[in-house]
Amino acid sequence: MDVPTNLFLIGAPKCGTTSLVSWMAQHPEIYSPKPKEPHFFYSPTRQRFSEIEYLRLYRGAPSKAKYVCDASTSYLFGGAYKEILREVPSARFVVCIRDPVEMLSSMYNEQKKSGFELADDLRSAWQASDARWAGEHRLLNNVEVVDPRFFSLKHTCALGWQLDDLLNYAGKDRVYIVLLDDMRNDPQGVFRSLCRWLDISSEQEINYQKKNSATRNRSETIAKILRTARRIKRAVGFERSMGILRWIARLNEEDTTHPQLEEGLFDEAKSYFKSDLQIRNQVLRDLGTQRAHANVENYNT
Template structure:
């Protein structure tokens, strides 16, 4: 058994919610672990097709759709070709979020795991580029969606690609999931509580050491990696992060504007929520 659909991204755009709901659908099988990352990580890919098949070994014969969700697939160069070589008829699902908000969400995700010593403005100075570079900060390059989608269409037909919008998922989750189920050829009338429940929301560990390094992130570079697991522990609590500065938002809106307009033309719709 190998997948007939992949959720390819984007990171911090609702893929966890999509994964959790799709796993509840009785006609869909997805492995327990999100982010299999077979096509993303070279060491996984070198293990070959038999290893990849083993990930889906528990898929029941009654499953009408089998897939996985790895949001890094959308942005890394070469992944589309790898997927096509192994799964030329696969269906692809992308969930896209306002790239300004997506970048800020990923930035704070790294902050909470004590992996970002720079301020957001400093990160913009060193990483504001449309080119994704594996192993470097991808806060901003991951939001240049149109170029990522166009790289997939070099290998796949347009009919194989479904593009969902994160803001639609929040505003009308049932209709958005119905589109997804219809695309996969499973019962579109399926409903579950997870459809209206936020997933992967911003949570931090409620301990004073973590709080110190989170607030004084310039010191994060001095935290030994083997300490991280000790610091990132304790009861989980929701945390509201400080808003992005108006200057940073304006700069990012200008940066993404040309790419977003091309995306709107590609999708045949306006994305007004992405203009602010």
């Protein structure tokens, strides 16, 4: 297969990737289609593009685009960069990261909204982590989920070991890391720095509007019908999009706030992620181009 992509925003989920890819899509030298996450090289669920679907998604890439972007945020966890580099030796990888304890509630909320998570509360999902990591579909939608390990909050939110594996395999020159705190505080500076790393113009006018704020489904029944409709649409190869499903999905959304970690779970998570955060911060120091915002001392038990 002649892979059409050469730039990969591979994670992490709920770390600002939707905002970043929306900025990238506005740059004339980067092509990023919708949907942004085809999950072709790895998917923890059945929502995975076939080879035909993947090629079809990118066939509209203009010849002037220096980069064609796949923004599937499951790739970091799934180690998809290994297969990607075999197929695209010149591939470059961008990774967004955030504090792991902050990431917990965002991940749970997203998985619950998507219909994959069946746990009624964040504590129950956290406690199911070890079983899921061992391959059990505990409190998961086993019709949709094919890799329960991805839904182990203890492991998916532990970004240090994932970054370490990525750099050891791909090398420092192929990886650019963006901290969510930096995106919040200086979006223009973050994006211009990324453009310089990609060796493209950093003077483009970009709308730095925040994307993908926390929402939930008004009706789980409607959400389930929409997921089924999307699968059928892709299965029959229906390409034309009139935006009806997206319109209904938006009507079915309402703003929400991420569930707060109870004090006991907050302390447990801080203790659990302390060693991984040390790995993450060492990775950032080794890169020499990023700084670690999180203070490891704050993760003392």
